[in-house]
Amino acid sequence: MSALICGSMAYDTIMVFHDNFRNHILPEKVHILNVSFLVPVMRREYGGCAGNIAYNLNLLGEDPLIMATVGHDFEPYSQWLSQCGLSSDFIRILDDNYTGQAYITTDQEDNQITAFHPGAMSFSHLNSVPTDGSISIGIVSPDGKEGMLQHAEQFAEQGIPFIFDPGQGMPMFDADELLKFLEQANWVTLNDYESEMMQQRTGLSLDEIADKVEALIVTLGGNGSKIYVGGECIEIPPVKPSAVVDPTGCGDAYRAGLLYGLMNDLGWPTTGRIASLMGSIKIEHHGTQNHSFDIDTFKDRYRETFGASF
Secondary structure, eight states: OOEEEESOOEEEEEEEOSSOGGGTOOGGGGGGOOOOOOOOEEEEEEEOHHHHHHHHHHHTTOOOEEEEEEETTOHHHHHHHHHHTOBOTTEEEETTSOOEEEEEEEOTTOOEEEEEEOGGGGGGGGOOOOOSSOOOEEEEOSOOHHHHHHHHHHHHHHTOOEEEOOGGGGGGOOHHHHHHHHHHOSEEEEEHHHHHHHHHHHOOOHHHHHHHSSEEEEEOGGGOEEEEETTEEEEEOOOOOSOOOOOTTHHHHHHHHHHHHHHTTOOHHHHHHHHHHHHHHHHTSSSSSOOOOOHHHHHHHHHHHHSOOO
16 A cells, blocks of 8 residues: 655754743743743754654555655755655655744753744645555645645545544634545544544534544543544553653654554554554654664564554
């Protein structure tokens, strides 16, 4: 099976402030806020939802295709994808734009202040889902609004099953648009906060949302996840990481696990556990694409964690 990963590609510039924001922001003065944070630690990472999902799915031995729009500064990322064995065939370069950029400052309490420049991501609608029959499964992850709407419609029109993963793009859509996604998608994955927002915007309960798709997956952070399918709720246990180093990108790793399970017909209890383990492994490493393993090593860890094989 060939998976098409639709979503953002971005550079993440991560800075560490060796103090707490609350010591420098006066609540009574926020109307004239003017602060500066000295950040002696900084690193630049490859990120974006599509890049992260594809990277993790590739670690599991699959050959995903990324569909995204990027800018004139994409060359280092392109080289990294090539080094990882990932194709750039469906990545469109827009010379008049920057690749998406996230500037993230974290304090000692793990609070974050982020500025995000979408850049070329805003033009994701310039890409179209291939019509040559080469794609067998897809995911619509956070991207430009028009691109997400368009790609979901194209998957549905071609009968290609796909996951709807609104993520941080959820606020862009009104109730009618979200209901349309639910009509088109085969599966929906949300975190706990996003599931509350989805319920508020659509007026549907989780059970009602689940009735509109083949399965609804809700992640609950350290409390694991729940998969609503066939009128039942399958509880997926969390996997305790060996160390909590960096949660950024954990959700993308989880989604790669979902895709892997779906592509290999592994059933929801196993698929959910694969996804849970993927998220845990990511948490043990800085950045979103710095962890590495082969599929045999992953299967060994799965066996050690859950006492079973897949």
